Amino acid sequence: GQSLEQPSEVTAVEGAIVQINCTYQTSGFYGLSWYQQHDGGAPTFLSYNALDGLEETGRFSSFLSRSDSYGYLLLQELQMKDSASYFCAVTTGYSSASKIIFGSGTRLSIRP
Amino acid sequence: DADVTQTPRNRITKTGKRIMLECSQTKGHDRMYWYRQDPGLGLRLIYYSFDVKDINKGEISDGYSVSRQAQAKFSLSLESAIPNQTALYFCATSDPTGSDEQFFGPGTRLTVL
Numbered sequence: 205g206q207s208l209e210q211p212s213e214v215t216a217v218e219g220a221i222v223q224i225n226c227t228y229q230t231s232g233f234y235g236l237s238w239y240q241q242h243d244g245g246a247p248t249f250l251s252y253n254a255l256d257g258l259e260e261t262g263r264f265s266s267f268l269s270r271s272d273s274y275g276y277l278l279l280q281e282l283q284m285k286d287s288a289s290y291f292c293a294v295t296t297g298y299s300s301a302s303k304i305i306f307g308s309g310t311r312l313s314i315r316p
Numbered sequence: 317d318a319d320v321t322q323t324p325r326n327r328i329t330k331t332g333k334r335i336m337l338e339c340s341q342t343k344g345h346d347r348m349y350w351y352r353q354d355p356g357l358g359l360r361l362i363y364y365s366f367d368v369k370d371i372n373k374g375e376i377s378d379g380y381s382v383s384r385q386a387q388a389k390f391s392l393s394l395e396s397a398i399p400n401q402t403a404l405y406f407c408a409t410s411d412p413t414g415s416d417e418q419f420f421g422p423g424t425r426l427t428v429l
Contacts, residue, residue, distance in 0.1 A: 246422055252415030291358055295416050308358040
């Protein structure tokens with residue numbers, strides 16, 4: 205079967221750094237994405253890793269290790285507005301028939 | 317104006333009723349998707365379409381059907397709604413180049429009594 209595992213909840217302090225891990229088991233792996241969703245809102249795209257290594261976009265970074273079927277999202281200099289749910293998602297399938305499978309999400313709570 | 321729109325935004329219906337949720341997009345993307353979101357279960361794919369003549373089942377298609385009326389329109393129907401279909405439904409589009417980033421509509425909150 206295909207599955208993604210990520211922690212259900214993480215709590216961190218404003219200004220700190222937090223890492224949200226994601227492990228996956230899928231077939232025909234193309235890449236790992238991260239999405240952010242605030243309460244009452246729609247998911248929005250944060251990052252995508254197709255190759256091993258670290259991708260940095262401002263305060264957010266995302267890492268992928270294809271050999272370990274593992275990735276993480278790193279959030280630095282946490283702000284209260286970063287309180288949200290974060291979903292990892294794998295693009296899977298074959299050739300033109302790829303689709304995206306989402307993890308169950310990690311709810312990040314930020315304390316002052 | 318929003319690139320991906322969904323109607324209605326909220327709907328309360330009764331068991332056994334037929335319901336249609338509509339999605340329109342102005343992004344010019346060929347790929348469109350319907351997801352369902354339940355607390356603690358993330359987003360689960362119901363159906364997806366890679367072009368007007370292409371419809372594919374996702375992981376939870378039972379009890380649902382779809383229609384791709386045009387490149388810009390993708391509708392989801394519940395033929396006979398049941399209470400466990402109460403959920404938040406999202407439509408999304410994507411451009412398959414690069415990351416296949418999903419662009420989500422605002423969601424439809426459906427309650428089946």
